[in-house]
Structures are given as structure tokens and as C-alpha cells.
Amino acid sequence: MNFALSDIKVMTLPQLTGGQDWRLLLAQDRPHHLLIWITRGQGRALLDGQRRGVGTHNALWVPQGSLFALDPGRQGMAQAVIVPPGTPLRLPEMPRHLRIRDVAVQSELSGLIEAAARELQKDRPLSQDAAEAHAALISVWLRRQIMLEEHVPPRRNAAARLSKLYCDLLPHRFRSGASMSDYAGTLGVTPTHLTRAVRAATGKTAADLLTERVLAEARHLLIETRQPAQDIARHLGFGSAAYFTRFMQQHTGQPPSKLRGATR
Secondary structure, three states: OOOOOOOOEEEEHHHHHOOOOHHHHOOEOOOOEEEEEEEEOEEEEEEOOEEEEEEOOEEEEEOOOOOEEEEOOOOOEEEEEEEOOOOOOOOOOOOEEEEOOOHHHHHHHHHHHHHHHHHHHHOOOOHHHHHHHHHHHHHHHHHHHHHOHHHOOOOOOHHHHHHHHHHHHHHHHHHHOOOHHHHHHHHOOOHHHHHHHHHHHHOOOHHHHHHHHHHHHHHHHHHHOOOOHHHHHHHOOOOOHHHHHHHHHHHHOOOHHHHHHOOO
16 A cells, blocks of 8 residues: 655554555555554564564554564454654654553553544645654653563563564575575574574464565555566566466465456
């Protein structure tokens, strides 16, 4: 889904995905900062190299370039605040998952997000300036919560530390055509060790996450650009356009031409 990276946006999850669930379900990094404020339901998220249960009044902070996926569940509802890169706002640098139990603190964030959304919906003069002011207050809210002892993340075990290293590396190298074994070599472990560690931390194997990231990028490029499929295949490190077509057919049930045509 295209939107200007120069603007702050407030969206519902259906608006964020454009009706295409893979935009949240597949592990991928984004070119903008993202705050998800869950207002109803229970689900699961991949964040900072770990699988996490999420529910009502949970805040997920996803900095630009962080590998992230969210399954909000059948009844899940949330608001998403999109903040462009390069903003002068003081934003948390690390991904965070905050479970907010204080009713007053819950109401404070809900109010800030709703106020920003109202400004953007009215399309009044200086609406972006007003939205940026609300975003600055949201940033203050986030940093205040992160400072609290109750929100200090627990120490990671060895598997979780390795999973984080892998998930941090994946956004930078997934276009190279490198195999999961190549990633294991870079991290100084065996492929078997990496597979077990990532599965223990995320519920998926390292190869699964690599496949998801490549698949998400392929679908994005097919839908949002006019690049020929063979150019997309080359961009993502596939040895041939035929191999790329088989990959897409295997994981989506459709060849690239059908995926592109279905969204035009």
C-alpha cells in the first residue's frame, strides 16, 4: 500500500493492509516507524526476534527497518500510527512491546491517537503540523512508559539472543540470494543450531522467516511497481525468472502474472 513517507498517518489495520493480510502476517521490515495500539482481541506478533502474545491495551513500537509480523486474531482491532523516517521527533530506537494496565495511561494514548486522527481527517490548514505535535506527545508517552521498571524487558536466553541477531541481519541481506546456511556462517553457528534457536524464539525456522521476507518483498514489488517479473527475480537474488515463478506458485498458489493482475 502506497502512502507518502513525508506525512504522519493514523490508520486502522484494514487501512494499513489495504485488505491484503499478508502485509501484516508475513515477516517484513518497513521504511517507516510504526506504532500499533491494540484496542480489542488477542493475537501473536514477531518483534525483536521473538514471538509474543499480544492483546488489548498492548502497544507495539516497530522502528524503521525492524523485522515484524502481526497476526491480530479474528476479533483483533488496532490503530496504527505511521511516522516517516528522518523525523526530528525523539523516538525509541529499539522495538518494544508494552502491556499497559493502568486505565488512565491507556486513555491517554487512545486520546492522543484519536486527536491526531481527527486533525488528519478534517484536512484543515496546518493539519500535518498539528499531527506532528500529537506525534511528539505520543513519543513522550512511549519514552515515559519505556522508562518504567515494569516495562524493562526480561533477559534473553542464548536462543533468543541468536534469533535477534538473525532477525536484525535479515532485512539487510534478504535480497542477496543468500541461503539460510549462509546466514548461519555469518553468525558463526551451524545451520542446525540457527534453525533450532530461531524456532525456539519465534515458533518458525530461520528458513521460514527468510522465505516470508522474500515473499513479502516480491508481492510488494509486483503490486506497487511495474517492474517486469524477471527484473524482480534478479533484484531478489533468484537465479532465473522460472525459479522465481515456481517460488511464487509454491507459496501463493499463483504465478507472478496472476498476483499482479488481481490487484490492478
